[in-house]
Amino acid sequence: MKDLKHLYYFENLLQEVNNDLVREATADGRIAVGSVCSMIPEVLLNLPGCFSVRLRAPRTGSIEMGTYYMTSLLCECCRAILERAIEGGYQFLDCIIAPDACVQMNRCVENIELLKTCGKEKFFVTYSDVPMKSDETALKHYVKQMRLKALEPLHEVYGVDISEVALRKAVELHNEIARLITDIGEYRKEENPRITGYEFSVLTTATYCCPKDLMVEKLRETLEQIKTREPENRKKYRARVVLVGSEIDDPDIIKLIEDAGALVVADRFCFGSFPGRQEIILNDTEDVLTQICGQYLIWGQCPRFMNTDKINERHTYVDELAKHFHADGIIYEQMKFCDYWGYERSLASHVMRDEFNYPVLSVDRPYVVGASGQLRTRVQAFVESMEIKKIQGAKKQ
Numbered sequence: 266m267k268d269l270k271h272l273y274y275f276e277n278l279l280q281e282v283n284n285d286l287v288r289e290a291t292a293d294g295r296i297a298v299g300s301v302c303s304m305i306p307e308v309l310l311n312l313p314g315c316f317s318v319r320l321r322a323p324r325t326g327s328i329e330m331g332t333y334y335m336t337s338l339l340c341e342c343c344r345a346i347l348e349r350a351i352e353g354g355y356q357f358l359d360c361i362i363a364p365d366a367c368v369q370m371n372r373c374v375e376n377i378e379l380l381k382t383c384g385k386e387k388f389f390v391t392y393s394d395v396p397m398k399s400d401e402t403a404l405k406h407y408v409k410q411m412r413l414k415a416l417e418p419l420h421e422v423y424g425v426d427i428s429e430v431a432l433r434k435a436v437e438l439h440n441e442i443a444r445l446i447t448d449i450g451e452y453r454k455e456e457n458p459r460i461t462g463y464e465f466s467v468l469t470t471a472t473y474c475c476p477k478d479l480m481v482e483k484l485r486e487t488l489e490q491i492k493t494r495e496p497e498n499r500k501k502y503r504a505r506v507v508l509v510g511s512e513i514d515d516p517d518i519i520k521l522i523e524d525a526g527a528l529v530v531a532d533r534f535c536f537g538s539f540p541g542r543q544e545i546i547l548n549d550t551e552d553v554l555t556q557i558c559g560q561y562l563i564w565g566q567c568p569r570f571m572n573t574d575k576i577n578e579r580h581t582y583v584d585e586l587a588k589h590f591h592a593d594g595i596i597y598e599q600m601k602f603c604d605y606w607g608y609e610r611s612l613a614s615h616v617m618r619d620e621f622n623y624p625v626l627s628v629d630r631p632y633v634v635g636a637s638g639q640l641r642t643r644v645q646a647f648v649e650s651m652e653i654k655k656i657q658g659a660k661k662q
Contacts, residue, residue: 626643
């Protein structure tokens with residue numbers, strides 16, 4: 266296929282957290298808000314005069330200092346982010362707004378604060394208590410926490426407009442990005458898709474890491490190019506998979522999987538498009554913040570939600586994605602030492618195999634996997650097993 270015109274541009278944005286668009290926005294005096302989890306509704310961090318940056322540690326090498334402060338038994342992603350903070354990689358941030366969701370990520374953010382790795386005079390960190398269930402009581406608590414721990418600190422410290430009008434404006438920008446990513450992602454349904462999972466992951470990840478208004482035009486142009494893009498004459502993949510799991514902030518893992526023969530047609534992971542790139546639908550009668558928080562609770566597919574209804578909903582959600590994108594199998598991945606996804610991967614991989622009848626590959630992985638020979642071998646073997654089952658099924662018919 267002809268190369269996407271702006272792919273190299275988006276790839277470059279992912280090489281640094283403090284990338285060109287971040288520097289452009291901070292030079293204009295905008296407030297850079299660090300984010301570490303989708304449990305803080307992203308739209309609240311993109312009010313007029315602000316922009317959110319999901320923290321990552323691209324091109325990670327040693328994480329010795331992060332390990333020193335957090336021990337070797339905690340998530341490598343958290344250790345890598347702390348390492349990058351100690352290196353001075355987040356000096357541009359004006360604040361970090363974190364949820365009390367993942368204990369390991371909280372410890373990372375606490376170290377970032379205590380070690381004074383972000384030197385701006387008004388820099389602050391907040392922690393909010395977020396729900397583990399999705400019901401009316403949880404919603405009321407969620408709304409209160411988002412007002413007290415996200416909106417009011419931004420207003421009090423930096424004078425950010427947190428009015429209903431400002432919130433609606435932030436929702437409009439979120440929805441425009443969501444529509445573009447959704448429309449681009451729909452082309453993955455094609456029998457011979459005109460966009461790869463790697464390309465889609467680059468575009469989607471960039472929307473979490475950059476000021477959205479500064480990249481929207483290039484996303485529009487990319488969508489228009491894809492509409493007329495000619496796919497390869499023959500399929501370059503041997504199987505189609507849904508990739509489900511914990512945080513994936515480096516598209517190189519998608520590239521590795523696709524080079525091994527499995528096209529990633531749907532992305533149900535942190536930094537993916539499902540469910541993070543859905544539109545927020547507002548009415549004119551209810552409080553806007555309540556509507557935003559309510560929809561985030563409904564969408565939420567994080568294993569932190571431990572009630573039975575949510576657990577079953579996650580399995581059904583993955584099944585629906587697999588059917589919608591015509592997947593042959595599912596890959597469940599988990600960052601090593603991730604408590605929530607450790608339990609989820611163990612249970613869901615069996616449920617999706619035994620009750621939903623999907624071939625499932627279940628793996629745990631380090632933070633940096635771009636050149637992992639072991640993962641490549643396991644994906645290749647998984648692809649071969651799916652091909653064998655197809656042949657056996659055809660013979661029985």
